[in-house]
Structure formats: C-alpha cells, structure tokens
Amino acid sequence: MKFFLRIGLIAGCFAAVFSIETSAQDSTSMLDKVNSAPDKLIGQVDKKARKLNERLVKQTDKYISSLRRHEEELRKKVTAVDSAAANRIFDDAKATYDALQGKMSSVGSKVSRFSGTYLPHLDSLKTAFNFFGNSSDLLKSKPELEAKLQGAMESMGLLQNRFAEAEEVKRVLTQRQAFLKEQLGKYNLSKQLKLYQKQVYYYQQQVTDYKQLLKDPSRLESKALSILSQSSKFKDFFSRNSELAALFRVPGSRTLPEGSLVRLAGLQTRESVMKDMLERFGSEGKIQEVLHAQAHDARAQLNQLKEKVSKMGGNGSEEPMPDFKPNGQKTKSFLHRLELGTNLQNVKGNGFLPATTDLGLSVGYKINDKSIVGLGGSYRMGWSKDFKHLTVTHQGVGVRSFVDYKLRGSIWLSGGAEMNYRSQFRSFEILDDYSAWQKSALLGVSKRYRVGKKMKGNMQLLYDFLWKNQVLRTQPVIFRFGYTLK
Numbered sequence: 001m002k003f004f005l006r007i008g009l010i011a012g013c014f015a016a017v018f019s020i021e022t023s024a025q026d027s028t029s030m031l032d033k034v035n036s037a038p039d040k041l042i043g044q045v046d047k048k049a050r051k052l053n054e055r056l057v058k059q060t061d062k063y064i065s066s067l068r069r070h071e072e073e074l075r076k077k078v079t080a081v082d083s084a085a086a087n088r089i090f091d092d093a094k095a096t097y098d099a100l101q102g103k104m105s106s107v108g109s110k111v112s113r114f115s116g117t118y119l120p121h122l123d124s125l126k127t128a129f130n131f132f133g134n135s136s137d138l139l140k141s142k143p144e145l146e147a148k149l150q151g152a153m154e155s156m157g158l159l160q161n162r163f164a165e166a167e168e169v170k171r172v173l174t175q176r177q178a179f180l181k182e183q184l185g186k187y188n189l190s191k192q193l194k195l196y197q198k199q200v201y202y203y204q205q206q207v208t209d210y211k212q213l214l215k216d217p218s219r220l221e222s223k224a225l226s227i228l229s230q231s232s233k234f235k236d237f238f239s240r241n242s243e244l245a246a247l248f249r250v251p252g253s254r255t256l257p258e259g260s261l262v263r264l265a266g267l268q269t270r271e272s273v274m275k276d277m278l279e280r281f282g283s284e285g286k287i288q289e290v291l292h293a294q295a296h297d298a299r300a301q302l303n304q305l306k307e308k309v310s311k312m313g314g315n316g317s318e319e320p321m322p323d324f325k326p327n328g329q330k331t332k333s334f335l336h337r338l339e340l341g342t343n344l345q346n347v348k349g350n351g352f353l354p355a356t357t358d359l360g361l362s363v364g365y366k367i368n369d370k371s372i373v374g375l376g377g378s379y380r381m382g383w384s385k386d387f388k389h390l391t392v393t394h395q396g397v398g399v400r401s402f403v404d405y406k407l408r409g410s411i412w413l414s415g416g417a418e419m420n421y422r423s424q425f426r427s428f429e430i431l432d433d434y435s436a437w438q439k440s441a442l443l444g445v446s447k448r449y450r451v452g453k454k455m456k457g458n459m460q461l462l463y464d465f466l467w468k469n470q471v472l473r474t475q476p477v478i479f480r481f482g483y484t485l486k
Helices: 002-017 024-031 037-081 083-090 093-105 120-133 136-141 145-183 190-214 219-228 232-241 243-247 270-281 284-311 428-432
Strands: 338-347 356-366 371-382 393-408 411-421 438-450 455-464 477-485
Touching: 037 083, 037 093, 037 120, 037 145, 037 190, 037 219, 083 145, 093 145, 120 145, 120 219, 120 232, 120 243, 145 190, 232 243, 270 284, 338 371, 338 455, 356 393, 356 477, 371 411, 438 477
Parallel strands: none
Antiparallel strands: 338 356, 338 477, 356 371, 371 393, 393 411, 411 438, 438 455, 455 477
C-alpha cells in the first residue's frame, strides 16, 4: 500500500510540474511541490539503461565466444579432410570474431543522435529528458538535477548505440552462417552447422528480448510520459527535437526540424501529379481505369514474390526462419523462467464444511515452452463439523514434485510424486518420523486458462496410483484448482 501511495504522490507532483495550463507565475510554486519526483524518474531510467547495456554486452560476448569455439571445431574437422580448403574458409575467422568482440567491448562514449536503430520508448524518454533540461525553472530549483540528467542521457544514448552495434553483429553472423553453409555443404557437417545456426538464432532472439524490455515501461515512466503527452509545450518540443521528427514530419508540426532526413523541397504535389496524368490520359475516368489495372498487376507480382519467399523458408519477419524447433525459454533469465503457483484441494466432510482443505504452494521452472518441472509444499487444514463449533486444526503437511507437459492448446499432462503427513500434529518435532509419511504417485490432466495479464488459472484432475497402499486411505481421484503467476 505504501508503494502505491508513493507512486500516486510522485505522479501527482509530476503532473503539477508539467501541467498544460501551468502559467509562468504558477510554475515556481508547483516546482516547490516536486520533492523527489524527477530524481526518482531519472535515477530509475538511468539504472535500467545501464543494466540493459551490461546485459547486452555480456550476452553478445558469450554468444560470439561460443560461435568462435564452434568454428574452431569445424576447422579441425575440415582440416582432417582438406587442409587447403580449411585455410581458405577459416583464415579470416579470428579477425572477424575479434572485430565483433572489440566493437561490443569498447566504451562507446560517442553517442550519435540517430544510430540506425529506432527504439520508440527510448526516443520518448530521451526527448522528455531533453525537455527537462530545457526547463530553466526546474534546473534552478534543483541544480543537482543537471548532472543526473546528463548521466541518464548518456546511458540511454549508449544503450541505443549498443543496440545498433548488436544489429551489426547480427548481420555479420548471419552472413557468416550462410557462407559456412555454402562452403561446408559437401563435408557432411550438417550436425555441427546446425549447432552454429542455433547459436546465431538465439543471439538474434536475445537482442529482440532486450528490445521488448524497453517496450515494457515502469509505472512511473508510463505515468510521466502520459502526463507530458497532454502538454502542448512538450508536443511542440517533441515535434522539433525527437528522432522520429528527424525522420518524418510529426502530425501537428508546422515545419520540419533542422537536420531532418526528410525534405519537402522538390517533391511533387498532388495537384502537379494530377495535372500531368490528365495531360497523358485525358480524363479522370481513364486515369482510374489505368490505376486499377496497374494495381491488379502489382498485387499479382506481390503474391508471386510471397510464394517464392515461402518456398525458400521465409516467414516475413525480421529474423530468418530456423530449420529447427526453437526453445522460446532459451534466452530468458533464470528468474523469468520461474512461475509461482498455488492450488486448493478439499476433502468432503459429512456436514456443510469440508473435512480438510489442502493449501499448496509451488515453484515451477520452464525447461521449454511445453515442459515445466517444479517443487512445492502443502498444508492440510482441518475444519470442525459445523459453524457453531468452528475450529481450525493442523491435519498434515506435504512436499511435492511435479512435471507438466503441454499436450495441445490449454490441456497439459500432469504428473508428480508426493510425500504427505496425514495426521494431526501440535509440534513440528513429530514430523521428523519419516515412516509416518505416506507416498503418492499422481498422473492426470490439467487445463490452464488466462485470468489476467500475468496470471493464469488451472484445474487438475489426478489419479493416485498408490492410494491403496496408504494406511490412512484417501480418495484415489484428486481434483485441484489454483493459479500460477508468471
């Protein structure tokens, strides 16, 4: 609750500073109410940019080193067959990988305004921070903010340069992969080449994942940009100073910014084009007929090109289509591959209340997009017979292991092994007697369904193959329902 109150306070202060209707007389009084709002936003963005930069450099170095080793293995195998061919194919390998690693390990302090990789959210943040820097009232009230702003701007600029360098690394590695595939096709090295291809693909996916992190702004970033977007002053500033404005005329801006890559001078207007076409074809009806015929031919040619791309294995995306089944979890960090789960299981009693309720907690690890393994625990709560004599007792605990495999759609095959202590206890020392624990071997099906953006519900129907061996017998068929948090 304190966290959300703090966010609300910061957002309110931020709105006060950059309100659309704020007059020059009111700006000073509102700036007095800012407190730490700009400091927090600037610090948060700076930390995020630095962290992503470090990850990108580290992962790039990791993949390049791995590809270097793969190529060394390929060279050894080709040398054993044809040393002359090995020298010809692999002579420039060391220089290529050294250059790539040198590019990413350099400090890269020089930050270009437009590096060739456009990142919308980063552009918005950089322009917002430039807007702060041009606010003399803000800097006068908080002079220490100027150095922080400059540091955050450098971090964001460096990150953008890193992404541009990563794109260059991707391009070189893709060309190298195609070259090796062409040169080594006759040496029966398809297995080794596929390992190389996998590493190139997963590096490309890793860079894409990091870009996605930029598209998932924090609550404070979203609130700040939302408030700024309502300001006419910021809109005008954005239309003249953003990277987007350097590429295209931003809607609402009257002039193109200085240094823009787009120039209107010399371009034909609609009126001049229409006049020229009327002179050539005589009437608007004839013009429509010609344009319709040309559009039809263009669509036919486009469909032919799509067919050719499809036959060649293209998928119309930015990345090449791999000839293996990718693991969507491969490029995610350990924490992002974990999912927390909880479930509930009731044992029917004689009255209105259940006899017992099992509360389970679990942590699952995604091996790939279809397989999850995990561990968990459970606590069995006992209820009284009726509401008049309501008491809660400790009726047991348990430890669990499980494996889930996706069959189709939202249906999963679920199995696991459990150890349960099913007797009432008053102290934890009693649980040390493992001979009193009962074993369960479960197998069944689960259905998962979406509840929210980061939460899924699940229902499980399981059969216990060891239920007959238990001293305190329970039902053989178990029904559980619960939730998982990604």
